[in-house]
Amino acid sequence: MSSFFKVTTLCALGAVLFTGCTSNDISTENVRTVSMHAVSAQGTGESVGTVLLSDSPTGLVIRTHLKQLPAGERGFHVHENGSCAPAMKDGKMGAALAAGSHYNPNQAPNHGTPSTGHLGDFPALKVSTDGTARVTLLAPRVKLADIKGRALMIHAGGDNYSDHPLPLGGGGERIACGVI
Template identity: 60%
Template structure:
């Protein structure tokens, strides 16, 4: 009799514990979004080079990178204002992923900056290892997934110094990879 009571008590406690945890289980609205990222050139959108998973968190938008076939080193990494990765004309010549427009900047920040001070689309620096891969977790503290729906995520050829000097927009240069956040 005592053993059955202990088992019943444990079962009840377990059910209470699981019911309490159910309020913290992720729901569909809290699931992340996987964005396919492709190489881009002035001729168009090329091969898939991986994905970036976007997830909301209490600390901001989490970006989990799963990328390959990129040049090693630091790269500018941004959210751009339009959800297009195709080439377009700028200053009289075709450019890679120019259809994505500029950095996402709905608050009209006067300058490029860090993920805390500049355009809302200014993300932490993306680092690529010697094998051409990036598998890091970055956080954009001022963004949520809902903010970036329908926009583009962009990787630039060069690093990003988070300033407009000596080169504009952190010095990242050409756009080499892009994905649309759908």
């Protein structure tokens, strides 16, 4: 087993446990930095940081460097369209609605976990009391090539990985977005 494979596998397994890894521990061939911005019905606002996406043998490694977010758990997903623009829904302008729904090319019938739901269903994002999120997560069924050109979204609410009692995990309004 190559040294690179061992380090990358350990890094990805560590990501599951939220221990993190350095940028030297992941392949630089397929890395994308996504600039994330606050969104509202009026459009895209100030920067809230970046998200680094990189392929690993066990899935997509997601490293967040975010700030100025509401503390607590937030829904975190890939949406089908590469736009963070507002759009109309039910006669009302909504934040980042041009991004469309969760990325779901396999037509999964329900929102779920990163292992069972839409391919765009990522692990929930944990934001510290100071408004920062510096965590490493893993999306086991996704590769960077699958999601290039799509939108990465942070929602106002948490994510219960179900469509009940609210659809799409109950994440609600879109508060930050970036195009991958």
